[in-house]
Amino acid sequence: MKIFAPLLALTLCAIVNHSLAADEGSAAVEAIGRLNGIALACQQPALVARARNAVITIAPKTRGYGEVFENATNAAYLEQGKGATCPDAATLASNMAAAEKQLQASFPAPK
Template sequence: MKRFALLLCFLSLALSARAADSSTDAGLQEVQALGSINGQALACGYAETASRIKTVIIQHAPKSRRYGAAFEEATNMAFLDQTKKEQATCPDGPTLSGQADEATQRLQAAVPVPVVK
């Protein structure tokens, strides 16, 4: 009976860890999306949009190496892709800003900011 209870305990811990990991993955995808938009904004000279995205990441993304690396990698890849295209056309500012707003809302839904009491 004790073995069964122990097995049940381990199973519940494993399932809760898996559930937590899936919500982390959703937030990670949004951080990568914001990084990609940030890279485009930097390459196209939209400093205000890039600054706003960085503020969102600082305020809403979990503070971990994994999230920071994902954001930086996506930023670098998008920046390089935008700058190495010959005669690449940049999206207009409002379009890029709108994409940043949408990704911000998805990040906030995926990783809500904890309420401090």
């Protein structure tokens, strides 16, 4: 009986995380998080600030979306550190603009 409550909590967390990862909003947050990690690794502080501000102002303020953003940022940063070539600033900025549009489409502003 003592194991039932923690097992139930773990199961519920897994279900919630699975449904969060599968939705369009999570994909948009993940995309901008990946670009944030690349911008961090490629020393593009203006684009790092732009990515962070986009997530803060557009996406809902939930722990789940914050974790998706952070995990995508960390993974992209580490991958970039394995010797990947940094994109030029214009390409990265263009990709960031596309990711911002995807984020806005996923989380339309309330009317």
